[in-house]
Amino acid sequence: MKRIAILTGGGDAPGLNAVIRAVVKTAANQYNCEVMGVRDGFDGFLGDYGLFPLDAAAVRGILPRGGTILGSANRGNPFARKVIRAGREVVEDVSQKIKDNITDLKLDALIVVGGDGTLRIARELFPIGVPVIGVPKTIDNDIGGTECTFGFDTALNVATEALDRLHSTAEAHHRVMVIELMGREAGFITLTAGLAGGADVILIPEIPFTIEYIIDKIKKRTERGTHFSIVAVAEGARRKGGEIIVSRMGDEVYTPRLGGIAVRVADEITRLTKIESRVIVLGHLQRGGTPTAFDRDLATRFGAAAVRLAAEGGYGQMVALQQGKIVNISLEDALAVPKRVDVNCDAIQTARGLGISFGDSPVI
Ligand code: F6P
Numbered sequence: 001m002k003r004i005a006i007l008t009g010g011g012d013a014p015g016l017n018a019v020i021r022a023v024v025k026t027a028a029n030q031y032n033c034e035v036m037g038v039r040d041g042f043d044g045f046l047g048d049y050g051l052f053p054l055d056a057a058a059v060r061g062i063l064p065r066g067g068t069i070l071g072s073a074n075r076g077n078p079f080a081r082k083v084i085r086a087g088r089e090v091v092e093d094v095s096q097k098i099k100d101n102i103t104d105l106k107l108d109a110l111i112v113v114g115g116d117g118t119l120r121i122a123r124e125l126f127p128i129g130v131p132v133i134g135v136p137k138t139i140d141n142d143i144g145g146t147e148c149t150f151g152f153d154t155a156l157n158v159a160t161e162a163l164d165r166l167h168s169t170a171e172a173h174h175r176v177m178v179i180e181l182m183g184r185e186a187g188f189i190t191l192t193a194g195l196a197g198g199a200d201v202i203l204i205p206e207i208p209f210t211i212e213y214i215i216d217k218i219k220k221r222t223e224r225g226t227h228f229s230i231v232a233v234a235e236g237a238r239r240k241g242g243e244i245i246v247s248r249m250g251d252e253v254y255t256p257r258l259g260g261i262a263v264r265v266a267d268e269i270t271r272l273t274k275i276e277s278r279v280i281v282l283g284h285l286q287r288g289g290t291p292t293a294f295d296r297d298l299a300t301r302f303g304a305a306a307v308r309l310a311a312e313g314g315y316g317q318m319v320a321l322q323q324g325k326i327v328n329i330s331l332e333d334a335l336a337v338p339k340r341v342d343v344n345c346d347a348i349q350t351a352r353g354l355g356i357s358f359g360d361s362p363v364i
Helices: 016-031 041-045 095-104 116-128 152-173 188-196 211-223 261-273 293-311 331-336 346-353
Strands: 003-008 034-038 051-054 081-085 088-092 109-114 132-136 176-181 201-203 229-234 246-248 277-281 317-322 325-330
Touching: 003 016, 003 041, 016 034, 016 109, 016 293, 034 041, 041 095, 095 116, 109 116, 109 293, 116 132, 116 331, 132 293, 132 331, 152 176, 152 188, 152 229, 152 293, 176 188, 176 261, 188 201, 188 229, 188 346, 201 211, 211 229, 211 261, 229 261, 261 277, 293 317, 293 325, 317 331, 325 331
Parallel strands: 003 034, 003 109, 109 132, 132 317, 176 229, 176 277, 201 229
Antiparallel strands: 034 051, 081 088, 317 325
16 A cells, blocks of 8 residues: 545535544555545545645644534535536536546545545445445434444533523523534434433424424423423434424435524524513534543544555445444445434433423323
8 A cells, every 4th residue: 555545525524534534644654555535525636736645744733623624525426427518517426537547546445434424425435436435424314334433522512501601590580491402313412412412302303293292391380380491403304294304405416505593493493482482592502612531532443443444455445433343344334224313222222301392292
């Protein structure tokens, strides 16, 4: 193994820089192998200046930094890319160009650090001859085959701190505070932060809710003399029989932008209880800033393991965390079943036992 490349794709997650650093250091120290950084996800292969050498100096001091020194792109699917031809916008498959660039640059492996969407692209590139190695990242923690992705722990801590801060102001003003957290299809952040931050109502994509049950919970608290409530809602949560709320529609290239569910829930609470309800959308604060020790550690272990996997020629596979150990699994297997909150898991049972409402049934 003489030369490998690394790219980061999709939404950023705290810990990306720790992966890059671990890849560069492991490749140099253990394998005397050169590493190229690819700018802005797969887009880096399509322009003229998208690849550059990464050495020890380039990764010095980046371990505690959020974001990614490589840049990222979550609109950069090479199999469906929007380009302008003769003044018209068309969608083209430019994947072969990536393959050709990798051959020309004599890259032995391409380490792809990304979430569900980016790893799916890697899975499609593998059969056309791109030597991909996957590293799973996402704050949503929704990738199959791995117990955890880095970024999740940091996002969880930010969300929990927000819930703590909301408690004092909600209590002071006798309000209902509805906080919208990230989580397109998986409610891990909202469930875990909701438990850790003492939310009264937790709404997640896996459990469609009915507004009446939420009102029931808030009214019971009022009857018992507690005149404030905290509702934690995942951006992908929806009413039973209802649609996911989007702030921008998607198309064949762009995924829909979620957002707006908290406003809907808060409006209904105000209308039906006459209690003042306010909305906080935590948004990208959950993705920014310095990674927690857990995320730095996991990201570093993933990065080093990805280089070892590349050295073994384990293309088409991804590193993963299983029972506390780093293992390798095929991208095919990892992406076959997306990870979602098990609605019968102990965290849900615990929350129900504590009287937390999921908006799907009356609470005690
Ligand atoms: O997948 C991670 C995530 O943070 C989702 O929870 C969220 O819907 C999405 O990224 C937002 O992406 P963007 O920053 O592109 O709007």
